[in-house]
Amino acid sequence: MELIATATFGLEAVVKRELIDLGYTILRSEDAKITFEGDEEAIVRTNIWLRCADRVFVKMGEFRAETFTDLFEGVKSLPWEKWIPEDGRIIVNGTSVKSKLFSISDCQKIMKKAIIERLKASYPRDYFPETGPVYNIKMTLLKDVATITIDTSGSGLHKRGYRKADVAAPIKETLAAAMIKLSFWKPGRVLVDPFCGSGTIPIEAAMIGKNIAPGLSRSFISETWPRIEPSLWKKVRAEAFKAIDNDVKLEIYGYDIDPKAISAARVNAVEVGLSDEISFRRAAAKDLEIEEKFSIIITNPPYGERIGEKDEIQKIYKDLNRIMSSDDTKSLYLITADKSFEKAMRFKKCDRRRKLYNGRIETAYYQYYGRKPE
Ligand SMILES: C[S@@+](CC[C@H](N)C(=O)[O-])C[C@H]1O[C@@H](n2cnc3c(N)ncnc32)[C@H](O)[C@@H]1O
Numbered sequence: 001m002e003l004i005a006t007a008t009f010g011l012e013a014v015v016k017r018e019l020i021d022l023g024y025t026i027l028r029s030e031d032a033k034i035t036f037e038g039d040e041e042a043i044v045r046t047n048i049w050l051r052c053a054d055r056v057f058v059k060m061g062e063f064r065a066e067t068f069t070d071l072f073e074g075v076k077s078l079p080w081e082k083w084i085p086e087d088g089r090i091i092v093n094g095t096s097v098k099s100k101l102f103s104i105s106d107c108q109k110i111m112k113k114a115i116i117e118r119l120k121a122s123y124p125r126d127y128f129p130e131t132g133p134v135y136n137i138k139m140t141l142l143k144d145v146a147t148i149t150i151d152t153s154g155s156g157l158h159k160r161g162y163r164k165a166d167v168a169a170p171i172k173e174t175l176a177a178a179m180i181k182l183s184f185w186k187p188g189r190v191l192v193d194p195f196c197g198s199g200t201i202p203i204e205a206a207m208i209g210k211n212i213a214p215g216l217s218r219s220f221i222s223e224t225w226p227r228i229e230p231s232l233w234k235k236v237r238a239e240a241f242k243a244i245d246n247d248v249k250l251e252i253y254g255y256d257i258d259p260k261a262i263s264a265a266r267v268n269a270v271e272v273g274l275s276d277e278i279s280f281r282r283a284a285a286k287d288l289e290i291e292e293k294f295s296i297i298i299t300n301p302p303y304g305e306r307i308g309e310k311d312e313i314q315k316i317y318k319d320l321n322r323i324m325s326s327d328d329t330k331s332l333y334l335i336t337a338d339k340s341f342e343k344a345m346r347f348k349k350c351d352r353r354r355k356l357y358n359g360r361i362e363t364a365y366y367q368y369y370g371r372k373p374e
Contacts, residue, residue, distance in 0.1 A: 018050055
């Protein structure tokens with residue numbers, strides 16, 4: 001069947017690479033969605049292993065829908081009985097862009113009616129109690145073409161389950177993982193986040209370093225579906241446990257000026273069982289010295305948007321310039337919405353810049369490559 005992994009704009013190539021590494025064939029990669037081929041096991045495996053995708057969907061079908069009749073007939077023709085049991089709870093949602101059908105509430109009603117009509121042919125009953133597993137069905141109408149999917153993830157894949165303590169403006173776990181994947185960091189090199197907040201970047205790096213599957217400690221909505229055997233979840237989880245590299249040595253450091261952030265980061269690292277792998281300490285950027293050669297700095301500093309922060313970030317950029325100028329072996333990977341960053345840091349021109357989104361905020365990911373280790 002066709003499955004779809006959705007991703008934040010700008011991360012399609014990273015998610016595509018993750019899917020290829022998991023052994024799946026990519027059918028299409030478009031804005032924010034990657035379609036690939038898979039079976040029930042692929043649903044389980046991708047939910048448990050994808051670090052940078054938002055959600056995984058089953059693609060039920062795609063057809064032209066210019067009228068409500070088209071929509072009704074199109075939805076009714078799809079094999080819902082293969083997925084939804086007699087007591088399944090059906091929730092329909094949708095979006096419409098540049099299409100003749102634009103009333104989402106009407107589309108929702110029509111779709112639900114069509115699904116029930118279809119199920120009546122398989123289950124000989126008039127009333128469906130909807131007391132069982134949940135099926136979130138999504139219609140995406142774009143230029144009169146309806147794509148119908150079922151969400152297999154439930155809560156977004158960024159919810160790994162370890163974030164028990166928060167700070168203001170935490171970065172999404174999926175984006176933090178992508179920042180690491182887009183860098184040259186690997187175990188054996190020192191990784192530093194001087195503005196670590198709740199510790200997301202160091203924790204995601206440690207999980208990558210130890211090959212810990214990001215979805216190992218959480219549940220997924222499709223785990224309640226009768227179509228996917230519980231033994232499949234058990235098998236893939238057991239394999240993921242086995243795949244953890246307990247011997248790898250990591251040197252990962254997180255610093256922050258705020259003691260509350262450092263306590264939050266420590267709580268989160270304990271939650272994911274990585275407190276021995278990461279050192280979190282309170283330090284202001286102005287006092288930070290990174291002595292280890294070939295260190296990699298991956299960070300998400302304040303963007304300078306709050307009142308009083310403008311002057312503060314100028315000082316931060318000066319500190320980063322000092323750290324980066326101390327030798328030519330250090331690399332810096334920094335995400336910010338501050339368009340003046342590159343000039344304000346007064347360092348060399350970045351080697352690469354990528355447009356990414358941190359939630360709804362447009363940001364850029366600046367990459368400065370240090371000298372390569374011999
Ligand atoms: C955008 S937040 C980082 C969020 C983090 N990535 C997370 O996921 O929680 C920026 C952090 O920089 C810290 N910070 C601000 N000024 C600092 C300074 N001069 N030195 C060190 N940390 C600073 C703040 O306390 C805040 O936690």
